[in-house]
Amino acid sequence: MGLRDDLERFREVGEKRREDLADFIQYGDLGQSRPGSVNIPVKIVSLPEFAYDQRDQGGVGQGDGDTPDVGQPIGQPQPQPGDGDGDEAGEPGEEGGEHEYYEMDPEEFAQELDEELGLDLEPKGKQVIEEKEGPFTDMTRSGPDSTLDFERMFKEGLKRKLTMDFDEEFLRELCKVEGISPREVFEWARGESLPVSMAWVEEAHADVADERGTWDSIEEVEENVERETVQQRIRREGIRHVPFRREDERYRYPEIIEEKEKNVVVVNIRDVSGSMREKKRELVERTFTPLDWYLQGKYDNAEFVYIAHDAEAWEVDREEFFGIRSGGGTKISSAYDLAAELLEEYPWSDWNRYVFAAGDSENSSNDTGERVIPKMEEIPANLHAYVETQPSGNAINATHAEELEKHFGRDAEDVAVAYVNGEGDVTDAIYEILSTESEADEQRE
Incomplete structure (x- = not known):
């Protein structure tokens, strides 16, 4: 582990040693904070660094000119700026370092207090400062064509077709069963939840009178005639037979959002x-x-x-x-x-x-x-x-x-x-x- 890794590790330790928020509130020095800034004390951890020994002791060195030769004792270390008494930069205790306090704004303080005490206060906006258009979520029965909600209109028409349509050809085949009456065809259709009227069955039954006897029973028709679902018919015929109506039309307009x-x-x-x-x-x-x-x-x-x-x-x-x-x-x-x-x-x-x-x-x-x-x-x-x-x-x-x-x-x-x-x-x-x-x-x- 190098010196850089050591420094990072010590910084992390210093952050962890920040005074607990509850302890700070109960026992800490609140006077160090300002209205818009909360200063929480940090227990100082000295960062690792090379130190020059200022004690009275000699040493050996080598070099040319004024630099001592090999084995020659060197003199006392020279005073550096800030080392001497009265040096303005060297007066002890004049200012604390920035690292002595962890500074947070009130928003961060509120978040941490919520976590500390298990609070969940959600303020409500009151004063309207702006009204703006939101997403096109509201609907009206009229409007420009560009805002027509075609997807909704299609779904309404499709639902109508699914609830009102049935396989007319299959029912016509049922009407060809030997000796079958319109009432029997109608009751069979109702049992299958087909939205057919008695009038339609009677008309179809009369239309195929010459073909009556083509089938001996309903079961024979079910075994030999393939039924086509509404979904299959829509795929085959396309959407031109989906019964769109004027009342299905809805036009989108933007929701007005009040910014509070x-x-x-x-x-x-x-x-x-x-x-x-x-x-x-x-x-x-x-x-x-x-x-x-x-x-x-x-x-x-x-x-x-x-x-x-x-x-x-x-x-x-x-x-x-x-x-x-x-x-x-x-x-x-x-x-x-x-x-x-x-x-x-x-x-x-x-x-x-x-x-x-x-x-x-x-x-x-x-x-x-x-x-x-x-x-x-x-x-x-x-x-x-x-x-x-x-x-x-x-x-x-x-x-x-x-x-x-x-x-x-x-x-x-x-x-x-x-x-x-x-x-x-x-x-x-x-x-x-x-x-x-x-x-x-x-x-x-």
Whole structure:
């Protein structure tokens, strides 16, 4: 195995040592990523290379001019650019190499999360951006000759011939049997599923009256006269005897396909009241950030709205959202009031909507039942979700998540409630939220 093979093998090992996606979500450094790029740490594997020993030791060499002669000791190695103290290129630890992170876009992140958690969310397009002609699959009774569906017309005529035609010559031979009556010929034909009328049989029976007695029995006719099927007659006569009719004509025209853009608006709501300390805020970030990446990767166009609230609510940008903290009380309904107002810019007919809220489940008295639940029912969305973060366990007055779950039920199609008490609960919470949306998506189909 050569050096090139070694390098390839080490690169493969390095890729395999990329941090597991679930571990990254639960415990990794999410701050190294940007909105459109997810950076997952890679455990570094040093690539093999030749190294020059810089220790204080001599050697021997040979050559002409300034090159030492055979056996002559050589001097100390000369400093190279970047080796000395203060050399700008040589300052240790200034930048990490590109190989320290595996960079994926949100679409790849969404695909990997689907595989990791066994999800299968298929976003629906809403806003029509283009109408175009599709395949000629629709039919009309009129149109230009160039669009006539001759194959269909031929099949209709052929089916008619197969159901209405029969071997007239064979039946005429049956009418020549000694002593046979028109009724007997007719009943024999019906027993053979031949579409012949009694009137036709009577006419044929009268036409061959002079030849009656040619055959002694029907069995004799069957043994001596070859029957010709409709298919054989068509092959012999060609299609000119296939009974085409005007009502068989159908003209093809193109199906009009609406090209729809998959648009989504995600409203992230966070309790920033005094009880939401650092650990709770961290768990919110660890849950909401992958959800944002996932939906950004699933949809063509994703918009994000961030709402912070204590007793009142206000819109913030993403940088503020996870770090802000106030000293006020908590009134969750204020955030839903603001969300309803902001969502007016994103009509339900054109936009998929997700409303994600998180907090420690503490809320002002009666606000959940009297204000929040009615507001959630009023705001149309693909999914409403609430994430409770309680690292030390449930507080006595932390009842918001419980009240939501009691009202909507655990099997609600468009409402999910998840509990995150520590990092290990994050992926379970994400699965609970996204799997609820997947199931609701199937129900809507």
